[in-house]
Amino acid sequence: MKLTGADILINCLVEQGVDTVFGYPGGTVLDIYDALYRSGKIDHVLTAHEQGAAHAADGYARVTGKTGVCFATSGPGATNLVTGIATAFMDSIPLVAITGNVGINFLGRDSFQEIDITGITIPITKHNFIVKDVKELAATVRRAFKIAGSGRKGPVLVDILKDVQTAKCEYAPAVPEKIVPAPVAPERLFKIAEAINAGKKPVIIAGGGVIAADASPLLCRLAEKLDCPVAYTLMGKGCIPEDDPLCLGMIGMHGTVAAAKALNEADTVIALGTRFSDRVALNRDKFAEKKVVIHVDIDDAEIDKNVRSTLHLMGDVGETLKSLLPLIDGRQRKDWLVKIEAFKKENAAKKDTSLRAYKILKAASEVAPAGSPLITDVGQHQMWAAQHYAVNSPRLFCSSGGLGTMGYGMGAAIGAAFGTGKTPVLVTGDGCFGMNMNEMMTAVSRRVPMVILLMHNGVLGMVRQWQKVFYSRRFSQTDLNRKTDYVKLAGSMGARGMTLGEGDDIESTLKRAFGAAIGESLPVLVDCIISPDENVLPMIKPGQTYDTQIEALEEN
Amino acid sequence: MEEKKYTIGALAYNKSGVLTRITGLFTRRGYNIESISACTTEDPEVSRMTIILKGDEYILYQLIKQMEKMEDVIKVGCANELDCxxxxxxxxxxxxxxxxxxxxxxxxxxxxxxxxxxxxxxxxxxxxxxxxxxxxxxxxxxxxxxxxxxxxxxxALARGSHTLKDRDGGEYKILDKNAD
CATH class of the missing domain: 3.30.70.1150 (ACT-like. Chain A, domain 2)
Structure with a gap:
């Protein structure tokens, strides 16, 4: 069957099981959009900005585990994807970005809307392609999906020249190759099992790799069998129920007191699917010093990159745990768990429950219907959400961890809504919301129910907090001084807005918000007024160790 | 760790942009490369390159592992312990x-x-x-x-019947604590 390149592309996407794409049309993707229109097999979500489309594809991928797909035209369309692709790259999220480019006759001549997007995205993709021959298109698209979804997952960009989209060639349908994680080397497993079995006070650090491998049940089994507490990284949130007695909460710069104390006390650290970023291993040379560190990661390059491990294993966390579990001796560690319990009590006692943000997030996590994904932007509200909003299952938490992309949330929430069919809760701040609030229009167009909790403090809170701690309260450019009426703003876009002022009842307001969002199938923005002086605590300063966790801000 | 010179051999598919990808990796990760020479091999689809790296063992293994992750790279090996x-x-x-x-x-x-x-x-x-x-x-x-x-x-080429193509992870021996 002879088809045009554009039709081949759409067919290949359908082959891969793609039913939703996020994108924005333009000159060099007209043929692709025409094929999309004629095919009718793929739901296309038209965003307000290509960055929103990339974040939406990312959010969709995080909640579904499938590969997210976004479309953009050449030039500015393609460059607008860059932040979204980089976000996915840093967090190892499978994404296929399709861009158009000018025809071969115009390539390399600085033509209108021509940009070397493959050149630009080399450092932020697992791999990328420019397709100049229609005969290579199908194989390239199939390969792109294979690369994105295998090993350490990540984004792949396919740049398709305009004349490739119109050229015809023979197309033969193909069933996508099933991606199976490689089995792990058994001789290594024995050594690792031996070390784990020898540990007296073990602690597990679970990262995004646990989520990516869908290994949460196996992780919980390991923890239970070992009687071993689990601290999760930001990327690992959701891998263990928060109310599990073995769950310590988040570890890191703004991690819990319980996680920090458990780590300090532990003799064995079992790191699963985590890369010891500088927000976790704040001082990589002293992190877990003199402890047995067992590192399991799918990417060999992560082994010994930041923290030197005692033993390591390169492999998918799920495959590893499957083979490892039978080798682990069931243990009861009464003394260790008594200590852990004490740490958790201390943690609860030290929580600043007077924070308005804490109260709102805690209430939201209780009011939100089961299965609602939590999406955050980046900054203070992100850390508060990670600390106080209970996420009890994997793939219900989307946050830009590695890149820390302000403006990630709106797009990601739309993607998460399409991925789950549920009502996402977006926790954002007025700084972040200002970056990509335009996607609220998209959410309205597509009648996406969601509740946007806008932590409105009028400042860039996290930067301001650092200015308090490290820059003697010189608040350089962190006071927003905006006069935006967010309720009216939401209303003008066709969404609903509500105010949650200092005197208003949190629970009833949130209940109304969820009721309206679900009832009217619309985004509902809740303008949550909070003080600019609320801080994210506890905190470990950059480069410091876990015994220096501060619980109150010493301002200078 | 001690800084020394390492000779690294690599095979990569002879695709356009492969050298850009590899040198870009070196730049962004801050590897200190003294020289790099590359050309096609007996197989026109495959390029071979010799890279001279100045660094310590940590950089060496990071470079090899990061390079090996690249889609167009077939094989990477350090030749220092070989007679070349x-x-x-x-x-x-x-x-x-x-x-x-x-x-x-x-x-x-x-x-x-x-x-x-x-x-x-x-x-x-x-x-x-x-x-x-x-x-x-x-x-x-x-x-x-x-x-x-x-x-x-x-x-550089190793003496004897030994080829880069046939090497199987021998280059990891120095750092591999798990190996027996």
Whole structure:
């Protein structure tokens, strides 16, 4: 069957099981959009900005585990994807970005809307392609999906020249190759099992790799069998129920007191699917010093990159745990768990429950219907959400961890809504919301129910907090001084807005918000007024160790 | 860790942009590369490159592992522990007024260099050898006045039947604590 390149592309996407794409049309993707229109097999979500489309594809991928797909035209369309692709790259999220480019006759001549997007995205993709021959298109698209979804997952960009989209060639349908994680080397497993079995006070650090491998049940089994507490990284949130007695909460710069104390006390650290970023291993040379560190990661390059491990294993966390579990001796560690319990009590006692943000997030996590994904932007509200909003299952938490992309949330929430069919809760701040609030229009167009909790403090809170701690309260450019009426703003876009002022009842307001969002199938923005002086605590300063966790801000 | 020079051999698919990807990786991760030479092999679809890295063992293993993750890279190996033949080619254009020529030709003979071009005031000399030999030759030639020069960078092959293609992770031996 002879088809045009554009039709081949759409067919290949359908082959891969793609039913939703996020994108924005333009000159060099007209043929692709025409094929999309004629095919009718793929739901296309038209965003307000290509960055929103990339974040939406990312959010969709995080909640579904499938590969997210976004479309953009050449030039500015393609460059607008860059932040979204980089976000996915840093967090190892499978994404296929399709861009158009000018025809071969115009390539390399600085033509209108021509940009070397493959050149630009080399450092932020697992791999990328420019397709100049229609005969290579199908194989390239199939390969792109294979690369994105295998090993350490990540984004792949396919740049398709305009004349490739119109050229015809023979197309033969193909069933996508099933991606199976490689089995792990058994001789290594024995050594690792031996070390784990020898540990007296073990602690597990679970990262995004646990989520990516869908290994949460196996992780919980390991923890239970070992009687071993689990601290999760930001990327690992959701891998263990928060109310599990073995769950310590988040570890890191703004991690819990319980996680920090458990780590300090532990003799064995079992790191699963985590890369010891500088927000976790704040001082990589002293992190877990003199402890047995067992590192399991799918990417060999992560082994010994930041923290030197005692033993390591390169492999998918799920495959590893499957083979490892039978080798682990069931243990009861009464003394260790008594200590852990004490740490958790201390943690609860030290929580600043007077924070308005804490109260709102805690209430939201209780009011939100089961299965609602939590999406955050980046900054203070992100850390508060990670600390106080209970996420009890994997793939219900989307946050830009590695890149820390302000403006990630709106797009990601739309993607998460399409991925789950549920009502996402977006926790954002007025700084972040200002970056990509335009996607609220998209959410309205597509009648996406969601509740946007806008932590409105009028400042860039996290930067301001650092200015308090490290820059003697010189608040350089962190006071927003905006006069935006967010309720009216939401209303003008066709969404609903509500105010949650200092005197208003949190629970009833949130209940109304969820009721309206679900009832009217619309985004509902809740303008949550909070003080600019609320801080994210506890905190470990950059480069410091876990015994220096501060619980109150010493301002200078 | 101790800083030294490592010779790294790599095979990669001969796709457009593959060298950009590899050198981009070195730049963004801050690896200190002294030279890189690359060209196609007996298989026109495969390129081979020799990379000279200045760094410690940590950088060496990071470089190898990061390179091996690249889609277009087939194989990477460090050749330091192997007995290798190292070769580099140098072309150098020197001032050679007629009264100086015989001296330069004498130096050429000792170093087994060749004169490949002669003009009334200049000569181009060609020499092949390991980098130390080239350094020594340059030192002797320098007083005559170097107008311009070009070195190709080092290329290396291991002696014996051993090939990079057939290596299986032997390069990890130094760091691999799990190996028996």
């Amino acid at each position: 033949v190292y070769r580099e080619l140098l072309l150098v254009k020197v001032h050679a007024a007629p009264e100086m020529r015989s001296q330069i030709i004498q130096i050429n003979e000792i170093y087994k260099a060749k004169t490949v071009d002669l003009s009334p005031q200049t000569m181009i000399l060609e020499i092949t050898g390991d980098p130390d030999k080239l350094d020594a030759f340059l030192k002797v030639i320098k007083p005559y006045g170097i107008l311009e020069m070009q070195r190709t960078g080092v290329t």
